[in-house]
Amino acid sequence: MEKLLTIKSVHIENVKGIENQTFELNIIPNKPSLLVAPNGFGKSSFAAAFASLNSVRLAISKDHMHQGDEDLKPKLSITVANGTGLSVLNANNTSNSISSSYDVHVISNRLIAKSTKRNMGKFTTASASIAIDPFVLVSRIPKKVYFSYSCTQMRVAFGRNGKILRNIEHLLNSSSFIGNIQEMYVLLDKFTGTRIQQKIDAVLKKLNHETGTAEELRLWAASNITNDLAGIDCVNSVSALITTIGSDSQDQVDALLSAYQICVNYTKDKDIFKCACKYRSYLYDKAGYEKVITSFDTTWKNIRPAESAGKLIVEFPAASNISNGQRDSLCFAVWLQKVNNSQNRKDCILVIDEVFDYLDDANLVAVQYYISNLIAERKSLGLKIYPLILTHLNPIYFRNFIFKDQKVYFLKKSNPALNQHFKKLIINRSNSTIASGVAKHHLHYHPIGVNLRIEFQALGLKETWGDSEIFHIHTQTEWQKYLNGNDDYDPFAVCCYVRVKIEKIVYGKITSDGDRTTFLNTNGTKEKLGVADAAGIDVSETLYLLGVIYNEGMHVKEHVDNSSPIVAKLENLTIRKMLVESTAG
Structure with a gap:
């Protein structure tokens, strides 16, 4: 494998x-x-x-x-x-x-930036605009050359039973065939070899000796010359290509005879054949570009590929005229x-x-x-x-x-990384034995602590963290590492500290016991801030914006780098300033 x-x-x-x-x-x-x-x-x-x-x-x-x-x-x-x-x-x-x-x-x-100069008497003025660089699709358009194929002439050259040959124009118009035949020139060059020509002459002689309609001749050929033609490598390889692309579901003898015609047409004038293939490929490419651009182009500018100075390019309108x-x-x-x-x-x-x-x-x-x-x-x-x-x-x-x-x-790898004990806690936070306690006392602020050591031990979590006060001491330690510029802090613990600290500060500003109770019983930091707002507390817009930071740190995905995207935010100087100011109350 x-x-x-x-x-x-x-x-x-x-x-x-x-x-x-x-x-x-x-x-x-x-x-x-x-x-x-x-x-x-x-x-x-x-x-x-x-x-x-x-x-x-x-x-x-x-x-x-x-x-x-x-x-x-x-x-x-x-x-x-x-x-x-x-x-x-x-x-x-x-x-x-x-x-x-x-x-x-x-x-x-x-x-690209584009400058246009205008002469105004003795003065020259320049105006700037934004343009879209023209796109060169084809750097050199090939010569306009067509295949010199004629089924009638091919049949005449074949001999008295030339009628057995089918017209192969469809092959010369097939993008798949043209794309692949250009990879076979070395093989086609062997067609003119003495031994191969002797084999071809023998096949033609046998076939032209027979009589009957075109269909009768094909039936005879299937039994009598198929192996002879298949034994010629270049003919057999082209025949295999023809069969692969499914041209009119030709049977083996038809595919071999069509391959014979390709070989003859190639050797008659190799330069014309190769140039015709290049030009045909160019036409297919051009049509492909037109189809794709048309499917995307919803502008009134009617953007299309155009031939210019021997190249195929697509020009776009000024940036101001296209979204x-x-x-x-x-x-x-x-x-x-x-x-x-x-x-x-x-x-x-x-x-x-x-x-x-x-x-x-x-x-x-x-x-x-x-x-x-x-x-x-x-x-x-x-x-x-x-x-x-x-x-x-x-x-x-x-x-x-x-x-x-x-x-x-x-791309930006971070030294700060998610503590594996913290990761296990986040993954198990929904377990029924700890879900309510962890949500209220660990991952959000609550003035009363909770002790879930037994439950944490049963789940294989860090036992001491079952005590919410000890857990918050850990997050505060990681926060201090972050403030001091250490590169070994746990970004998830920092996010947790920020969330709990913000909730604590806002909770402390609420004076009504009823509003305080509602605040503690409300799920989600954003929703808690809404309760404070409704209670007449002036909640800074910054606290809502920081939700992008502290909420991301409360969700872990398996088999991905969870730390780097959070660290990238935490190390942004503006966000650092927002975090410090918001937790200083």
Whole structure:
């Protein structure tokens, strides 16, 4: 069984904001992989490293050089694991071994600043606008060449029983056939060999010696020359291709005779045949682009691919005339179609730089559909694709990321990590023996403590934490570590401390015994704050905003990195300031 080639790690040096960093990933092929990191971390630098790859080297533009220093040499390395060992592929400013194994594509925002100058007498004025960079779909349109095939002429050349040949125009118009036949030129070149021609002449002589209708001749041929034709490798291979694509459900003899015609047409003029294949492939690609763009284009600008200066391009209207969602989904669709049209028979790394973060629900579903189809298409060809989707949103908490089998990786790894005793407590919080007590006295504020040591011991939880007072001493200790800048604090304990502390402060401001009782008996911090609001307490908007922080720390998901997304929030300077101010009362 073939081992899956996982991308174990990516190492980047001197590209934009990345000086020297290794990302431990273990990316599995043919699955959407979401790479999560906060804004400012360096996701665009990650994407720029891959976008700078060409076939021979890592060509970093001046804008993407680390610190703008041309003397700092860029490097991109990929470590691949196949279950039996590791291999490292490198690219730098002079070489590139990555391109030998992978076809790399990067999808990112295509907005550019555009300046328009106008001469006003002796003065020149300039106005700025935001444009969308034109998209080159095909960098060189091939010559307009058509196949020089004529069924009538082929039958005449075949001999007296040429009527046995079927018209193969449908094959020369089949995108699947044209796409595959271009991989078989070396085999087709053998058709003109002396021995093969002797075999062909013998078959034609036998067949032309017979009499009867076309159908009678096919019946005779099925029993008398099928093995002869199948014994010729190039004819048999083309016949197998014809059978695979299911052209009119041809039987074996028809497929072999059609393959014979392909071989003859190829050898008659190889240049014309090859050029015709290239042009036919281009037409298929163009039609594919038009279909995809049309399905996404809901603007009044009627965006379509156009031929210009020997290239096929798609131009977008000014950014002011198209919404962000329309722009991003259109660009995304075009890029995916370009990847799908790639003729390289190599595995593919597809980096998607934050395109997902700004799409509305409908377009987000649409682009996920196209990615899923692309994965399926690559798998059907026996190829692997690694879709790396860079995002600042944690997909675990957003319902719009709905891939069936998506994998989530956090680029920014954190030293602070979830305490395993705390994790077990969160997982078991709903157990009937402790649910009520833990909810009221551990995870929320209550002026009276509770002792659940016996119940905690029975569930295999940390026994001393059954005493809510001891538990809160632990969360306060972790909070102090966080305040002191230590990197070994438990982010979940910090979130718990913040929630309980905020509730305690607000509770202390309530004067009515009835409102206090209602506050303690109400489920949920947001709802408790609402009780205080209704009681005339001035509850700061900040306390509601911080719900995003302390509520996330009260839920654990198995088999994922729970800590990194919370730590990313806790280490945001503004959020730190909000936390400190809100717990100082």
